[in-house]
Amino acid sequence: MSAAPSVRLEGVTKSYGDVLAVNDVTATFGPGVTGLLGPNGAGKSTLIKLVTGMLSPSIGRVLLCDEPPTSSPHVMARVGLVPEQDPIYPGVSAFEVTSYLLRLHGLDRGDAASRARAALERVGLAAAMDRPVQGYSKGMRQRAKLAQALAHDPDVLVLDEPLNGLDPVGRREIVALVQALGAEGRCVVVSSHVLHEVEAMTRRVLLMAHGRVIAEGTVAEIRRDLSDRPLTVRVDTPSPREVARFAVGVEGVLSVDLSASDRVVVATRRPDDLFAAMAGAVLGQGLPVRSFHPTDEGLEAVFRYLTAGGA
Amino acid sequence: MAVVAVSHLTKAYGRRAPALADVSLELGEGVTGLLGPNGAGKSTLLQCVLGLLRDFRGTASVLGLDARRDRLEIRRRVGYMPEADSLLPGMTGVTSVRYLGQLSGLSRRQALRRAHECLHYVGLSDALYRPGEDYSTGMRQRLKLAQALVHDPDVLFLDEPVSGMDPAARDEFLALVSALARDHGKHVVWSSHMLPDVQRVATAVVVLHAGRLLGSLRIEDLARGGDRWRVEAEGPEAAFVDALARHGLALEAGTLESGRDGAEQGRFAATVRVAGPEPLGALLRAAAEAGARVRSAEPLAERLEDVFHRLVGAAHAGTGAS
Amino acid sequence: MTVHARGYRRHEGGTERPRLRFLPIVAEGYRAGTRGKAFRRLGLLFVVIVVFHGVMLYLDPAALFPRRMRGGLGQVTSDDLMRRVLAFFARSLAGLVPLVAMFVGAGSVADDLRSRALPLYLVRPVTPTDYWLGKVLAPAAVTATAYGVPFVALVAFGVLIRPSEEILPFAWRHLPSLGAVVLHVGVTALAYASVVVTLSTLVGRRIGTMVAFAGVVYGGEMLRLFSQTAPPDLAEPLRALSLGTDARVLLHEMLDVTLEHSGPQPAVTSAVAVLAACVLLGALVVVRRARSVEVTS
Numbered sequence: 001m002s003a004a005p006s007v008r009l010e011g012v013t014k015s016y017g018d019v020l021a022v023n024d025v026t027a028t029f030g031p032g033v034t035g036l037l038g039p040n041g042a043g044k045s046t047l048i049k050l051v052t053g054m055l056s057p058s059i060g061r062v063l064l065c066d067e068p069p070t071s072s073p074h075v076m077a078r079v080g081l082v083p084e085q086d087p088i089y090p091g092v093s094a095f096e097v098t099s100y101l102l103r104l105h106g107l108d109r110g111d112a113a114s115r116a117r118a119a120l121e122r123v124g125l126a127a128a129m130d131r132p133v134q135g136y137s138k139g140m141r142q143r144a145k146l147a148q149a150l151a152h153d154p155d156v157l158v159l160d161e162p163l164n165g166l167d168p169v170g171r172r173e174i175v176a177l178v179q180a181l182g183a184e185g186r187c188v189v190v191s192s193h194v195l196h197e198v199e200a201m202t203r204r205v206l207l208m209a210h211g212r213v214i215a216e217g218t219v220a221e222i223r224r225d226l227s228d229r230p231l232t233v234r235v236d237t238p239s240p241r242e243v244a245r246f247a248v249g250v251e252g253v254l255s256v257d258l259s260a261s262d263r264v265v266v267a268t269r270r271p272d273d274l275f276a277a278m279a280g281a282v283l284g285q286g287l288p289v290r291s292f293h294p295t296d297e298g299l300e301a302v303f304r305y306l307t308a309g310g311a
Numbered sequence: 312m313a314v315v316a317v318s319h320l321t322k323a324y325g326r327r328a329p330a331l332a333d334v335s336l337e338l339g340e341g342v343t344g345l346l347g348p349n350g351a352g353k354s355t356l357l358q359c360v361l362g363l364l365r366d367f368r369g370t371a372s373v374l375g376l377d378a379r380r381d382r383l384e385i386r387r388r389v390g391y392m393p394e395a396d397s398l399l400p401g402m403t404g405v406t407s408v409r410y411l412g413q414l415s416g417l418s419r420r421q422a423l424r425r426a427h428e429c430l431h432y433v434g435l436s437d438a439l440y441r442p443g444e445d446y447s448t449g450m451r452q453r454l455k456l457a458q459a460l461v462h463d464p465d466v467l468f469l470d471e472p473v474s475g476m477d478p479a480a481r482d483e484f485l486a487l488v489s490a491l492a493r494d495h496g497k498h499v500v501w502s503s504h505m506l507p508d509v510q511r512v513a514t515a516v517v518v519l520h521a522g523r524l525l526g527s528l529r530i531e532d533l534a535r536g537g538d539r540w541r542v543e544a545e546g547p548e549a550a551f552v553d554a555l556a557r558h559g560l561a562l563e564a565g566t567l568e569s570g571r572d573g574a575e576q577g578r579f580a581a582t583v584r585v586a587g588p589e590p591l592g593a594l595l596r597a598a599a600e601a602g603a604r605v606r607s608a609e610p611l612a613e614r615l616e617d618v619f620h621r622l623v624g625a626a627h628a629g630t631g632a633s
Numbered sequence: 634m635t636v637h638a639r640g641y642r643r644h645e646g647g648t649e650r651p652r653l654r655f656l657p658i659v660a661e662g663y664r665a666g667t668r669g670k671a672f673r674r675l676g677l678l679f680v681v682i683v684v685f686h687g688v689m690l691y692l693d694p695a696a697l698f699p700r701r702m703r704g705g706l707g708q709v710t711s712d713d714l715m716r717r718v719l720a721f722f723a724r725s726l727a728g729l730v731p732l733v734a735m736f737v738g739a740g741s742v743a744d745d746l747r748s749r750a751l752p753l754y755l756v757r758p759v760t761p762t763d764y765w766l767g768k769v770l771a772p773a774a775v776t777a778t779a780y781g782v783p784f785v786a787l788v789a790f791g792v793l794i795r796p797s798e799e800i801l802p803f804a805w806r807h808l809p810s811l812g813a814v815v816l817h818v819g820v821t822a823l824a825y826a827s828v829v830v831t832l833s834t835l836v837g838r839r840i841g842t843m844v845a846f847a848g849v850v851y852g853g854e855m856l857r858l859f860s861q862t863a864p865p866d867l868a869e870p871l872r873a874l875s876l877g878t879d880a881r882v883l884l885h886e887m888l889d890v891t892l893e894h895s896g897p898q899p900a901v902t903s904a905v906a907v908l909a910a911c912v913l914l915g916a917l918v919v920v921r922r923a924r925s926v927e928v929t930s
Contacts, residue, residue, distance in 0.1 A: 039477040040447055137349050164474070167348040167504045168619055193477050196507050220578070236609075275604050279595045291540075291591055293607040303478055354927065361756055363926075383758040391756035399753060400744035401665065413657035414757040421646040432641050458753065463644035495641050 004065070005078070005155035005187035006030050007051050011060035014046050021046035023211035024060070029156075029189050033182035035198035035299075036191040038208035039307050044191045045084070047208065048158055051189065052081045064156060077105055080149035084160040086141050094120060094136070094144040095129040098151050105152045119151035120144075124173055138165030146174070156187045163197055175200050199299045207306055214306055219299050222306075229305050230254050231271040231297070235278070236290040240264045246287055250277045265295070312375065313337040314466055314498040315360055319369035322355050330355040331367070332522040338500055342492045344509035344516035345502040346619060351519040353502050357468060361386060374465060387416055390459030394470040394502075396451060398443045404430055405439045408457050415462035422461065429457040433487060449480040456487070467491070467499045473508060485512050510615040518622050525622045533618065539563070539611040542594055543580040546603030551579075554597040560585055582611060654759055658767020659774060666737035666775035675733055676779055679726070683783040686722045687790050690714065715791045716810055716888045722787055723817065723884055724892060726780065727877045731850045733779045734825035738772030739842040742833040742919060751926045761923035765830075765916055773819075773826035781818040788814060813887035821880040824908045825850070827915035828876065834922050850876060860897050872899040876911065879904035 007029040014022040022043045029051075038044050049055040050062050053069030053076055061068055067075045089097050099109075099116035107115065120129040123143040128136070133144060142165055149157060162178065163171050178201050182188045192198050198205065205222070207215040215222045237243045243264050244256045252270025268274045271294070281287035295301070315338040323329035331352045338345075347353050358364045359371050362382020371378035373385045399407040405426050412422030430439055433453040438446065446454060452472060459467055469488070473481045489512055491497040503509055509516060510530060518525040544551060548569050555562055566582035587593055591608055598605045666672060745751050754764055788811050795803040828849055833842045853874040860871035873879060878896075882904045885891060899907075 039479060040449060139349055168346070168506055168616065169348045169623060171504065172616075172620065193475070193481075194505065195478055271606070272604065275606055279599060279605060282592060283595055283599060289591060291609040293541075293543075293609045300478065304482075307479060358927070363755060383760075386756060386758045389756070391752075393749075393752045393756070395749045395752065397750055397753050398748040399750045400740070400748045410657065410661050411753060411757065414654070414754065414759050416758060417644075417646070419657075421644075424646075425644055428642060460641075491641060495643060 004031060005185065006063075006065060007156055007187060007189065008063040008066075009047075009050070009060065010063070012050060012057045012062060013059035014043075014050060014055060015058050020211055022050065022057075025208075025211075025213050026060075027206060027213055027216060029187050029206070031182075031185045031187050032204065033178060033188045033190060033202035035202050035205040036189050036208070037193075037195070037198065037205055037303060042208040043211040044208055045160065046211075048081070048160055048189070048191060051156075052076075052079055052158055077152065078155045080152065080154035080157045082142075082145045082149045082157075082159040082162050084164070086145070089133055091132055091134065093130045093132055094125055094140075094147065097133065097144070098129075098148050101148055102151050107152075115151050115153075116147070119147040122150065123147045123177065124170075139167055139170045142166055143170070143174075146177070150181075154186070157181060157189070159188065159190045161192055162190060163192065163194060171197065195299045195303055205299065207303065209307055215302075219302055220297070222302050223297055226302070226305055229296070230267040230269045232295045233266045233268065233271070233274060233292055234263055234295050235266060235292040236263045237288050238262070238290070239288050242288060246278075246281055247274070250274050312340075313372075314340060314343075315371075315373050315500065317356065317360070317369070317371045320356070320359060320367055320371055321369055322352075322359060322364060322367040329522050331359070333369070334519070334522070334524050335369075336517055336524050336527065338498075338517060339515060340498050341514040342488065342499040342501055342512050344513035344615075345500055345519070346504075346506070346509065346516055347519035347525070348623060350521065352522045353519055355522075356519070357391075357470070357500075357502070361389065361391065361468075387462065388464050389466045389468060390462065390464035391468045392455045392459040392470060392472055394474070396448075397455065398451065400444075401442070403440050403442055404435055404446070404454055404457075407443055407454070408461050411458045412461035417462055425461050425463070426457070429460045430454075432460070433457045434483065448475040449477065452476055452480075452484065456484070460491075465496075465498060467497055468502070469499060470502045471504065472501065473503075473505065481508070488512055506616045506619055507614070516615065518619060520623055520626045523626075525626055528618065530615070533613045533615060537610065538584050538586050538590070540583050540585045540590060540594065541580070541607070541609055541611045542583055542605060543578070543607040544598055544603045544605045545578050546598070547601055548577070548579045548603075550601035551598060551603045554601040555583060557600075558593055558597045560593060560597060578606075580607075655763040655767035655770065658754075658759075658764065659770045662737075662741065662767065662771025663774050666771060667778065669736065671736035672733065672775065672779065675729060675736075678729060679779060679783045682725055682729075683722070683787055686718055686725070686787055689721075690718050690787075690791050691794055713890075715807060716890050717892070718791065719784075719787065719810060719814060720881070720885055720888055720890045720892050722784065723881050724895065727881070730776065730780050730821060731825050731846070731877065734772050734776045734822065734829050735843055735846050735850075737775045738826055738829035739833055739846065740839040741768045741772060741830050742922070743837050743839050743842055746834075746837050746922075751923060755923060755926055761920040762916075764923045765919040768919060769823070769826050769830050769912075769915060771826075772829060773822040776822035776825055777818050780822060781815065784814050784818055785811070810888060813884055816887065817880055817884040820883060820908060821877070824876050824880060824911050827912045831911075831915040831918045834919050854878070857899075858896050868897070869899065869903060872897045873903035873907045876908065879907050 009025050009027050012022060012025045036044055050057055056070040064075045065078055069075055095116055099112040102112035102115055123146045125143050163174055203218045235243055240258055244258055247253050247256050247266045252273050253266055253268045255267045257265040282289050318335045320331050320334045321329055322331045345353055359367050360373055360378055362378050362385060365379050376385045408426035409422045412425050413419055433456050435453050473484050488499060492499050501513055513530055515529045517527040561584040563582040569579040585593055594608050595605055792804050829846050832845045836842045836845055856871045857875040857878055860868045863871055882898055882901055886901050
């Protein structure tokens, strides 16, 4: 076994004519699941094509398991891709496509058949694998693509919107499958617009906008680095004014929103002080608080802060 | 009054298992989520209701209009946004909305006026006179909403309306639809696989499965948490767990996530059953004893996703046993 | 109140309940069809041809083209000349008229299918029949304009340059000719439009439709020309397969003219049967396609 599964981009820039799609990106995707996020037109699709060797960078270099994919084709055997578009194979079944692709990887007929069957069973297509792909629903096509990407047991998996078109049952199954693939030590890169599903798969994300990487790391790390954004804490209470009087006395609190009748929303620059003071007040002075929780710590909030207004 | 009422609706294609089998349901005012796995019969239901299919058994009506007899009147009062990436070829945004307005019975001039209003409303002011082919995915979804709104229908049927949109666009879209229902009296049927979106926008949901009605519920009934609390804290994890036990607070097995978010050493989260008159007080007391700082403590809100999977799972178990 | 409601506004203008729900489809298709480059270029060509025929009416055609017109236009009274020039004009344009229908109509249903626009129509108060009528009448109207306007202009020109006679009696006598021309133009346009829209529905692509349509129209014309070599019981059906000739046979019948050098001609009844079949087949194909559309994917 050669180098550990990873994808490294070193100062990668990609342009088509006068269109700049990816701008000086340096990043590493290691083992485990990483979410690749960004608004439409952020350069995610181009990045995926660079990572899978379908494009070569205009400037910089891409290393797949420490080798450049465009010059050493054999590392491509260690990559699996679920593209966003549906490839069209008229009149053939998912099993035929998958085993055919395996034979392109150099497997003999018997091996290819058994590996294809295993991959299709893993994505939940056991019953339908011998039917023509044309009759598949959107969700089944998505599973078929996933099986094709998985069948040759790649170390690096790149999934572009893998949940597109799946129904809730399918979404849950595929989320679990992606988690399992990451837990097996593969390097899994998932691009998606549906943040709560990315959140269900992984805490580690890479955020792009305007062709550049604007944040990477776990959601909590990124949130902590956004020090210019005070933490917003929602406090449910039967007497908002009393809680508000308490909150304005706490060091670091910037604003208290009293517009609702059953809660206050406190913005603070020093969340630890607020949490400590509140616990003290509830236990010591009987401050009437029912419950509290930060509202902008999750991926949705982090994404919004980072992509709004080009900050 | 029921916006959509269906009674004993049965529709089969050929000899296959019926797409809808004796379904009776009512969709009320406001935003209603129409949920169900693929093949549940959502599309067939919509086609029956719009009068696009007429050879069904049972009755279907929209705003009291019979789906067979008054189908053209129904379509005048309904705006439909298809899931498919539909586009009128070779037309600008304004032209296509104006044209569809005319097909819904507006005069050309009124339709042109409405087309501009609706496109401004959905936020396409900058792209009015550009060809629809040049629109991005998110813009096309907005265009389809404008097309569904142009004749000012009372009911909107939206089929997977936010698919392919990025998070910011999706937030805006949800806000637009909420405002239409809240401030302008539109009734919305929102058919989707994205359950968290439905939970945010809908007031009630209906779940179909394998051609049958599986259940319906109001979103506000979801919020009641019960005695399960979600707690997130920083500090000595083992001491906190011990303190919880001393205070008779049961940590739910398998919910403890320690070292959450990797780098955040000492941060952990768990689901705890908290009975008694002062649940928050009890939690904070246990944390104080252990020297841990609670960052978040709230009754665990039930997610629509959980209810959905429970319903569908039960249905599968039921069919498996029979 | 000085602050007006922003955001969405309800529509107070009401809606009509139009009886002819397909009219917006025709109007939109006509607008799109007459704006295209192909229409303008073909229109220019038509003007050139109409001027040529005007010249024929004005001068003695037999003197100009003794060989071509022998036994055709020469040595006839002016009334006859008028009718024969009209018939001759129809024949001169025979190859061009289907091109108008082809360029305008090839994309009509095919483009809708490709961009999945059909559901956008059918969830509105538009029935499959409305859709068919709208989609057929639009290219028919464009074709009729391109073909009919020069044709009627030629009739008018003929009336203006009538030989030494009062204008009113002459015009009166030629009113049936005008009627025949209008009817012929309408039938021709409708038949071509029906065929092109049918093919557009079946083929589903613009270019493929053009090829298929050219095959049907010019292939039909070939079959007619070669019908003489076919066995006798096949000859009549083959003769009727050229749509353009079928429509012209009607014109000749109404004008009561026979043009020489026109090749084999079908009987009026077979011509009418073929033309009607084209329209009915189109209705069947398009309506069926629109019925089977699924509004959800």
